[in-house]
Amino acid sequence: MPAVSFQNVSKTYRGGQVKALDGVSFDIAQGEFFGLLGPNGAGKTSLISILAGLSQASGGRVEVLGHDVVGDYAAARRALGIVPQELVFDPFFSVRESLKIQSGYFGVRNNEAWIDELLHELGLSDKANANMRQLSGGMKRRVLVAQALVHRPPVIVLDEPTAGVDVELRQTLWQFIARLNREGHTVLLTTHYLEEAEALCGRLAMLKQGRIVALDRTSDLLRGRAATMLRFKTDDTLPAELQAQARVTGRIVQIKAHDASDVEALLAVLRAAQCRVEDLEIGRADLEDVFLEIMQGEPAQQGVTA
Numbered sequence: 306m307p308a309v310s311f312q313n314v315s316k317t318y319r320g321g322q323v324k325a326l327d328g329v330s331f332d333i334a335q336g337e338f339f340g341l342l343g344p345n346g347a348g349k350t351s352l353i354s355i356l357a358g359l360s361q362a363s364g365g366r367v368e369v370l371g372h373d374v375v376g377d378y379a380a381a382r383r384a385l386g387i388v389p390q391e392l393v394f395d396p397f398f399s400v401r402e403s404l405k406i407q408s409g410y411f412g413v414r415n416n417e418a419w420i421d422e423l424l425h426e427l428g429l430s431d432k433a434n435a436n437m438r439q440l441s442g443g444m445k446r447r448v449l450v451a452q453a454l455v456h457r458p459p460v461i462v463l464d465e466p467t468a469g470v471d472v473e474l475r476q477t478l479w480q481f482i483a484r485l486n487r488e489g490h491t492v493l494l495t496t497h498y499l500e501e502a503e504a505l506c507g508r509l510a511m512l513k514q515g516r517i518v519a520l521d522r523t524s525d526l527l528r529g530r531a532a533t534m535l536r537f538k539t540d541d542t543l544p545a546e547l548q549a550q551a552r553v554t555g556r557i558v559q560i561k562a563h564d565a566s567d568v569e570a571l572l573a574v575l576r577a578a579q580c581r582v583e584d585l586e587i588g589r590a591d592l593e594d595v596f597l598e599i600m601q602g603e604p605a606q607q608g609v610t611a
């Protein structure tokens with residue numbers, strides 16, 4: 306039985322004018338660390354909201370460990386630990402009180418030891434008795450993670466958990482989540498940080514305009530799609546034939562190359578255009594390259610035609 310199963314899920318808004326999800330189907334196996342990626346507006350939040358039972362699909366079916374998220378809402382929700390994107394919390398309680406209240410909500414009692422462990426693992430021990438109002442944004446985010454995990458859910462859903470979060474918390478969070486994953490918890494992560502997704506997720510789905518456009522093991526996506534990247538810095542204007550295929554960030558230029566002769570051809574074009582190149586390096590394509598390639602709908606194989 307899959308941990309999460311999306312079956313032909315669709316979602317429309319405004320009486321069908323906006324199609325946020327258009328026939329999304331995939332399963333996440335138990336124990337997977339799964340990443341859901343997509344640009345702004347692709348439909349990630351819509352999909353997570355349906356999974357969480359916060360909004361209803363316009364069509365299709367979603368199950369968590371075999372429990373339908375609509376027909377069997379309570380069981381599905383109990384199986385999920387959801388770390389929301391927004392900082393929502395009750396300002397009147399202390400950190401520990403809020404965790405106890407959340408436990409009660411799931412009918413869990415006498416879990417003080419687990420609450421202590423959560424506080425410790427998330428670096429919140431010395432804030433246990435602090436009022437939620439007094440916490441910084443990063444600390445509140447840690448509490449949201451603790452709240453999501455208080456009932457030891459088998460499936461953990463993290464919706465952009467590291468947006469605006471400092472390096473220390475990211476590391477603390479990922480170490481802890483990776484441990485829970487090793488212990489058997491399934492993890493579903495949405496993020497805009499592609500390095501995190503590349504480092505953490507065994508398998509990835511990419512959403513574009515409400516449809517799945519890629520679904521594969523992370524290593525296969527990296528191997529199969531993009532190839533080698535030529536990276537350099539320049540102050541000069543790129544020759545026109547390279548502009549279309551280059552990714553330019555300030556002075557940094559990245560161009561895809563498939564093999565050594567491709568690299569030679571690229572350098573020849575640059576030399577002929579008297580384009581001065583600094584800090585030249587040739588590296589492996591990363592998930593960002595693959596992501597952009599898929600989102601731009603470029604054909605998988607496209608060499609230099611110089």
Ligand SMILES: Nc1ncnc2c1ncn2[C@@H]1O[C@H](COP(=O)(O)OP(=O)(O)OP(=O)(O)O)[C@@H](O)[C@H]1O
Pocket residue numbers: 318319323324325343344345346347348349350351352
């Ligand atoms: N309540 C709503 N009413 C109308 N349209 C909506 C509503 N919620 C989302 N949409 C639209 O549905 C589409 C998908 O939005 P969604 O928030 O699911 O995308 P996302 O992938 O989570 O984006 P982001 O990365 O920006 O969070 C977008 O076109 C969005 O404008």
